[in-house]
Amino acid sequence: MADENSSIIRVENVSMRFRMANDRVTSIKEMVTKMLKRQVEYKDFWALKNVSFDVKRGEVIGLIGRNGAGKSTILKIISGILKPTEGSVYRGGGIVPMLELGSGFDYDLTGKENIYLNGAVLGYSKEFLESRYNDILEFSELGEFINTPIRNYSSGMLMRLAFSIATVVNPEILIVDEILSVGDENFQKKSHARMMELMAGGTTVLYVSHNLDQIREMCNRVVWLENHTVKMFGDVKEVCDAYRL
Numbered sequence: 001m002a003d004e005n006s007s008i009i010r011v012e013n014v015s016m017r018f019r020m021a022n023d024r025v026t027s028i029k030e031m032v033t034k035m036l037k038r039q040v041e042y043k044d045f046w047a048l049k050n051v052s053f054d055v056k057r058g059e060v061i062g063l064i065g066r067n068g069a070g071k072s073t074i075l076k077i078i079s080g081i082l083k084p085t086e087g088s089v090y091r092g093g094g095i096v097p098m099l100e101l102g103s104g105f106d107y108d109l110t111g112k113e114n115i116y117l118n119g120a121v122l123g124y125s126k127e128f129l130e131s132r133y134n135d136i137l138e139f140s141e142l143g144e145f146i147n148t149p150i151r152n153y154s155s156g157m158l159m160r161l162a163f164s165i166a167t168v169v170n171p172e173i174l175i176v177d178e179i180l181s182v183g184d185e186n187f188q189k190k191s192h193a194r195m196m197e198l199m200a201g202g203t204t205v206l207y208v209s210h211n212l213d214q215i216r217e218m219c220n221r222v223v224w225l226e227n228h229t230v231k232m233f234g235d236v237k238e239v240c241d242a243y244r245l
C-alpha cells in the first residue's frame with residue numbers, strides 16, 4: 001500500500017527552452033526556403049529554469065507568480081503535454097488537466113459526444129463514462145444544449161462542460177489553471193464547493209490562481225515562481241505574505 005506521505009508528483013530540476021525564429025517571414029514558402037538554406041536564426045528563451053518541488057498524495061498545491069513566470073508551462077510539463085528540455089517529472093497517479101479551455105474537445109461534436117471523447121482521451125472506459133453521464137450533465141447545467149455541437153457554446157458553457165467532466169470522474173490528480181475565476185457567479189460558487197469536496201475526498205490538486213485569498217483558503221503548500229524559477233516553496237502563509245510584499 002502507498003505510504004500516505006509519499007510524493008505523487010516530483011518535479012526535478014526541470015528547465016524548458018522555447019526556440020523562436022528571429023526573422024520575420026511573410027509566407028510559409030519564404031520560411032521553408034530559409035530553412036533549407038539554413039538562413040533562419042533562432043533565439044532561445046528559457047521559460048523555466050531548474051524548477052524542483054514535490055507534491056504529496058492528497059495535497060493541494062497552489063502555484064503563484066506574475067504573468068509569464070512559467071506557471072502554465074510547468075503545469076503542461078507535469079500533465080505530459082510538453083516534454084521538458086532538461087530535468088524530469090515523476091507522476092504516481094492518473095492526471096486530469098484542465099488547462100486551456102476546449103483542449104481535448106472536438107468543436108464539430110455535441111456536448112454529449114465530447115463527454116465520451118474527452119473522457120476517452122483521459123483514459124476512462126465507455127462503461128465508466130456511461131455510469132457518470134447523468135451526473136456530468138446535471139452538474140454542467142447544459143440541459144438540451146448537450147445535444148448541440150459545442151462550436152455554438154459560449155465560453156462559460158464550454159468551461160462548465162470541461163469542469164463537469166474533469167471533476168465528476170473523481171481524478172487522482174486534478175490540475176486546474178485559473179478555472180474558478182471563469183463563469184458566472186452561481187457556477188463559480190458551485191465549482192468552488194465541488195473543488196472543496198474533491199480535496200476532502202483525497203484528490204491531489206495543483207491549482208494556479210492570481211487570487212491569493214483563494215490560495216490561502218484552499219492550499220496546503222504554495223510554489224511561488226518568479227523569473228522562470230522557484231522563488232519560494234512551502235507554508236501557505238509564509239509564501240503568500242512574502243509574495244504580497
Ligand SMILES: Nc1ncnc2c1ncn2[C@@H]1O[C@H](COP(=O)(O)OP(=O)(O)OP(=O)(O)O)[C@@H](O)[C@H]1O
Pocket residue numbers: 018019020045047065066067068069070071072073074
Ligand atoms: N509555445 C511557446 N513558445 C514560446 N514561448 C512560450 C510558449 N509558451 C509559453 N511561452 C513563454 O514562456 C513564458 C512563460 O509562460 P507561461 O504561460 O507558462 O506563464 P504564466 O506564469 O502561466 O503566465 P500567466 O499568469 O500570464 O498565465 C512566457 O514568457 C511565455 O511567453
